[in-house]
Amino acid sequence: MITYERKAFYHETDQMGVIHHSNYFRWLEEARVYFLDKLGLSYKHMEEIGIISPVVSIAAEYKKPVKFDDVVIIYIRIAKYTGIKLELEYEIRDRSTNDLMVKAESKHCFIKNNSVISLKREYPSFDKIFHEYVINQDK
Amino acid sequence: MITYERKAFYHETDQMGVIHHSNYFRWLEEARVYFLDKLGLSYKHMEEIGIISPVVSIAAEYKKPVKFDDVVIIYIRIAKYTGIKLELEYEIRDRSTNDLMVKAESKHCFIKNNSVISLKREYPSFDKIFHEYVINQDK
Amino acid sequence: MITYERKAFYHETDQMGVIHHSNYFRWLEEARVYFLDKLGLSYKHMEEIGIISPVVSIAAEYKKPVKFDDVVIIYIRIAKYTGIKLELEYEIRDRSTNDLMVKAESKHCFIKNNSVISLKREYPSFDKIFHEYVINQDK
Amino acid sequence: MITYERKAFYHETDQMGVIHHSNYFRWLEEARVYFLDKLGLSYKHMEEIGIISPVVSIAAEYKKPVKFDDVVIIYIRIAKYTGIKLELEYEIRDRSTNDLMVKAESKHCFIKNNSVISLKREYPSFDKIFHEYVINQDK
Numbered sequence: 186m187i188t189y190e191r192k193a194f195y196h197e198t199d200q201m202g203v204i205h206h207s208n209y210f211r212w213l214e215e216a217r218v219y220f221l222d223k224l225g226l227s228y229k230h231m232e233e234i235g236i237i238s239p240v241v242s243i244a245a246e247y248k249k250p251v252k253f254d255d256v257v258i259i260y261i262r263i264a265k266y267t268g269i270k271l272e273l274e275y276e277i278r279d280r281s282t283n284d285l286m287v288k289a290e291s292k293h294c295f296i297k298n299n300s301v302i303s304l305k306r307e308y309p310s311f312d313k314i315f316h317e318y319v320i321n322q323d324k
Numbered sequence: 325m326i327t328y329e330r331k332a333f334y335h336e337t338d339q340m341g342v343i344h345h346s347n348y349f350r351w352l353e354e355a356r357v358y359f360l361d362k363l364g365l366s367y368k369h370m371e372e373i374g375i376i377s378p379v380v381s382i383a384a385e386y387k388k389p390v391k392f393d394d395v396v397i398i399y400i401r402i403a404k405y406t407g408i409k410l411e412l413e414y415e416i417r418d419r420s421t422n423d424l425m426v427k428a429e430s431k432h433c434f435i436k437n438n439s440v441i442s443l444k445r446e447y448p449s450f451d452k453i454f455h456e457y458v459i460n461q462d463k
Numbered sequence: 464m465i466t467y468e469r470k471a472f473y474h475e476t477d478q479m480g481v482i483h484h485s486n487y488f489r490w491l492e493e494a495r496v497y498f499l500d501k502l503g504l505s506y507k508h509m510e511e512i513g514i515i516s517p518v519v520s521i522a523a524e525y526k527k528p529v530k531f532d533d534v535v536i537i538y539i540r541i542a543k544y545t546g547i548k549l550e551l552e553y554e555i556r557d558r559s560t561n562d563l564m565v566k567a568e569s570k571h572c573f574i575k576n577n578s579v580i581s582l583k584r585e586y587p588s589f590d591k592i593f594h595e596y597v598i599n600q601d602k
Numbered sequence: 603m604i605t606y607e608r609k610a611f612y613h614e615t616d617q618m619g620v621i622h623h624s625n626y627f628r629w630l631e632e633a634r635v636y637f638l639d640k641l642g643l644s645y646k647h648m649e650e651i652g653i654i655s656p657v658v659s660i661a662a663e664y665k666k667p668v669k670f671d672d673v674v675i676i677y678i679r680i681a682k683y684t685g686i687k688l689e690l691e692y693e694i695r696d697r698s699t700n701d702l703m704v705k706a707e708s709k710h711c712f713i714k715n716n717s718v719i720s721l722k723r724e725y726p727s728f729d730k731i732f733h734e735y736v737i738n739q740d741k
Contacts, residue, residue: 195635195645196485196628198478200371200531205474206379207349211613214346218612218671228612229671240345251361253478254635254646324371334496334506335489336626337617339670344613350474357473367473368532392617393496393507404467478649484657488624501721510617518623522661 186322187223189216189259190280193251203250209287210243213275216259217291220273224314231311238271238293238304245289249279256280262322266315268305270294325461326362328421332390340400342389348426349382351412355398356430359412363453373392376439377410377432384428390419395419401461405454407444409433464600465501467494467537468558471529481528487565488521491553494537495569498551514573514580516549523567523584527557534558538598544593546583548572603739606633606676607697610668620667626704627660630692634675634708636688641731653719655710656690662706666696673697678686679739683732685722687711 191212199205218228233239251257257277265272270292277287294301304312330351338344357367370377390396396416404411409431416426433440443451471492496506509516529535535555543550546567548570555565572579582590608629616622635645648655668674674694682689687709694704711718721729 194628194632196477196631199474200476200478200480201376201378202478206382207346207353207474210346210349211611214613215611227671237340239340239387239389242383242385243345244381246381247379247488250378254644333489333493335492335616335622338613339615339617339619341617346613350472353474354472366532391503479654479656485624485627486661488627492624515618517618517667518664520661520663521623522659524659525657528656 187220189219189261191215191257191259193253193255193257195253198253201250203252205277206245206247209245209251209277209289210246212259212277212306213243213245213289213291216261216275217273220261224318226311226314235297236294236308239296241270241292241294243289245287247287248286249286251277251279251286257286262292263315263319266319268312269301269303270317299313326359326400326404328358328400330354330398332392332394332396334392337392338371340389340458342391345384345386348384348386348416348428351396351398351416352382352384352428352430355400355414358410359400363457365450365453374436375447376435378435380409380431380433382428382430384426386426388423388425390416390418390425392439396425402454402458405458407451408440408442465498465539467539468533469493469537471531471533471535472534473531476531479528481530483524484525487523487529487555487567490535490537490555491521491567491569494553495538495551498539502596504519504589504592513575514586515574516544517574519570519572521550521569523565525565527562527564529555529557529564541593541597542568544597546590547579547581549593582598604637606636606653606678607675608632608674609671610672610674611708612670615670618667623662626662626664626668626694626706629674629676629694630662630706630708631659633678634691635691637678638723643728643731652714653725654713656713658687658709658711660708662704662705664704666701666703668694668696668703673741674703680732680736681707683736685729686720687734702741 193204197204197208214308221228258280260276262274264274270322272292273290275289276285295304296302336343336347360367394428397419399415399417401413401422411431412429414428415424417424434443435441471482475482475486500505536558539556540552540558543554550570551563551568553567554563573582574580610621614621614625638645675697677693677695679691681691689709690707692706693702695702712721713719
């Protein structure tokens with residue numbers, strides 16, 4: 186399983202003394218970029234060839250607050266991949282205690298020239314990477 | 325209905341040329357603080373007397389991207405209020421076109437001295453405000 | 464004098480219980496965009512015709528911390544305008560006490576097609592607006 | 603010399619296609635926290651014993667824009683340490699080209715119970731760490 190490690194920064198806290206809830210969505214994005222990189226699908230490269238992958242929807246449940254200087258591990262999993270849509274699931278866990286801090290999911294599509302595209306049809310090599318990962322991710 | 329108006333700032337854009345998806349959660353928080361203020365429940369005052377109201381869960385569906393300098397109106401509605409839990413629904417609409425840009429919901433509890441409290445039992449005057457608003461909000 | 468009013472948002476605080484020092488630079492940008500708008504130089508329009516105006520340098524002195532829900536007024540002044548370079552000065556003052564919270568300055572150039580341009584030569588109508596404002600701003 | 607390495611995140615870009623200028627101040631803070639940690643002065647610990655070290659002033663010159671996914675190295679140096687005031691200098695350099703992207707400096711004091719304190723008098727062990735580092739940093 187691909188995991189992304191991240192330290193909580195001071196500038197990410199708010200006056201409740203914990204990480205502001207909006208920042209976890211930024212961590213998930215970092216984890217996503219890292220995940221795609223590990224799959225061999227650089228998001229930077231995708232944008233360079235004109236593909237963007239916006240967030241269609243996103244949701245999070247906050248279990249425990251992460252604090253400044255804590256280190257978390259983000260576990261990321263493909264929940265669904267159809268060739269057109271990509272759904273991801275995440276767990277943000279404290280590195281030392283393994284406590285589940287945040288549970289989240291996001292849905293994405295792929296857009297080129299302002300239209301939703303099918304990776305399956307237009308980028309079969311990318312499509313293959315996703316399919317193979319899905320088959321193997323829970324082994 | 326209580327609405328919150330907001331201009332999209334340059335520093336909230338990302339290199340996709342639109343507002344970064346994480347920033348809408350910050351706008352919702354601003355709308356929430358404004359909403360509570362209008363109800364007569366200053367969040368600043370609540371924190372001063374030791375009550376915090378963290379986000380338990382939050383979710384958003386992104387319909388259309390908001391761009392720099394666009395003005396949106398955020399419509400906020402209490403979906404559920406139990407005396408212990410508060411659930412809110414939001415619509416972020418473009419001020420000029422009325423287009424729905426983002427649909428969202430958030431759940432909150434109230435915490436004092438690190439424990440979840442019942443506003444109903446411990447702050448009946450706050451509880452009354454929520455109840456009366458709920459009864460009248462859709463009239 | 465053109466002034467920009469701004470409420471301090473909850474998500475802009477950090478665990479020191481005050482606005483995080485990096486956020487003031489975002490407020491200055493908002494004030495700048497507002498200022499250009501008032502001058503009749505929409506920054507959105509400038510970017511649409513291919514001109515960007517990046518920050519060349521920026522500096523701030525923090526006098527007093529701004530807190531959540533406080534309202535500040537940002538006073539902005541052109542310190543220098545050469546047709547090529549633009550230097551701005553700012554004061555962030557508490558709206559109720561008039562206390563000086565932050566003093567700042569920023570330097571900007573104008574770029575088109577990856578090259579620094581002279582507004583004086585290439586956009587004389589924009590240049591005229593800056594010159595006339597400079598002459599009159601301290602009257 | 604103590605250096606801090608950092609990847610530029612997608613959510614840190616703006617619609618100019620580069621890292622938003624305000625974000626570099628957040629990177630400097632991360633570098634500062636890391637630097638203090640390496641010196642044996644955990645900022646988290648300092649806050650736990652009631653010392654905060656706010657930014658008194660900060661300034662940056664932007665030489666070249668950092669882009670998404672670029673990796674930078676932040677070089678940090680004590681420019682001055684008096685027992686009461688701490689002045690730091692930074693260079694943000696591209697890891698692959700060694701190009702200077704941003705040059706910056708920040709001034710800090712130490713506060714306990716709302717008053718500026720002298721580390722020299724009140725925390726001689728911390729004071730010693732700073733002094734010894736200053737003597738050796740350029741060797």
